[in-house]
Amino acid sequence: MRAFSYERASSIEAAAKAAASTDGAKFIAGGTNLLDLMKLEIETPTHLIDVNGLGLDRIEPTPEGGLRIGALVRNTDLAADERIRRDYGLLSRALLAGASGQLRNRATTAGNLLQRTRCPYFYDTNQPCNKRQPGSGCAAIAGFSRQLGVVGVSDACIATHPGDMAVAMRALDAVVETIGADGTTRSIPIADFHRLPGETPEIEHVLERGELITAVVLPKPMGGKHIYRKVRDRASYAFALVSVGAIVQPDGTGRIAVGGIAPKPWRDEAAEKELPRGAKAASTRLLADARPTEQNAFKITLVERMLSAVLAEARG
């Protein structure tokens, strides 16, 4: 790990300001992704701003009837919150399907959204990787690509966003709230938060330098049956090959976001319109632009089968 200086931020505003004005600065929350990558010198910040202890660890009702989840709320606490379990079961389920008990006790809402890909070549510093070292090439496209993306990918990068929580947030149409270095706040719909790789896979989200996530806001409860289904190589403590987060209403309409297949949680309202016609119609539409490799083409079939299982479960 490279040497770095460290500060415990004294306020939200000071944290954002320090991050923008200090060369090589990064926020640290739970540290479970950042430190992992710093040990491998894939992340090399020269200054860490600790944003624990800024009071961003609360879940509060919004005037609109939804919930504002502080950026530092731990995954365990979010999954266990009574209101989340009752009204946003999908989110609770997605969180509980991720990582381990120990990791969820540290991992935060903001850090989870910003976790980086698990592409094996991104982690292997001996390999070319456009995301880790722009312009060096992509070892995955002709390599071991079984885990990687099939849709929304580019010639520069086929990595996925590996997280579970973000899939639920996408189905729920959550909104990310931030504060910038100059003190201005903004609200970013989760749909617009993560970026597709195009020719710049190193740019993964729309946050600006120094911009701090303060909360993620859920809209008022939308009812329906909440289902999160995750297929992985072992029963627990593994990233998704494919995951499906769904809210299905009694009339068969609903919302579907899919994880493990794209650089961001994948959702398409046109595909959701096909839901009442069944899993095949919906998944065909959802994956219309897919360009899988030979090794990960199985994900196309898997999405359809998982959708079919989800719809069967929803019918109960």
Next chain:
Amino acid sequence: MQSPGALEISRRDLLVASAATVTVAGAPSLGHSQTNIPEASTGTNVSFTVNGERLELELDNRTTLLDALREHLHLTGTKKGCDHGQCGACTVLVDGRRINACLTLAVMHEGGSITTIEGLGQPGNLHPMQAAFVEHDGFQCGYCTPGQICSSVAMLEEIRANIPSHVTGDLTAPAEITAAEIRERMSGNICRCGAYSNIVEAITEVAGRKT
């Protein structure tokens, strides 16, 4: 607790590290200027309690909680398996919650209260979970065991605090202690000897005794 010798070593390491940085920064595509960070600021004072004892340390910021415990405080009960959050051997309790000590910086735990396997119980005064692991042969080589025991103690508290898991059927019903729940909740602790079934038995026994 930290000896002056250890400090000197970390300063030397630091110089080596900054020399390496200069070399890399010379490469065109990795232009990361690190020149404006004064060398003195790469260490931080931190105080926390470990197994009830209050300690003050001056640590290189890079020191993980795991390395602080093992290398600086010589509490070697906590093990390093993967150093990347993938095995659970480093599980300790911080403010009563189980976490991976390898993926957190020691300096992030100012004012914290840390319990390691040495604090749970000692020879002649075993924690019920330690005794149950012995009784049920919940280990072979024993490398994963301190992590398994710390994890299982906190895991039972999580069930009592009604925190659900991936296998909990009804999210709105109280969490239950079943073999399936224990297995899922303990999945963050890998045992390469495969002592899993005896581990589940040990935990089940302790869980039954307390409820």
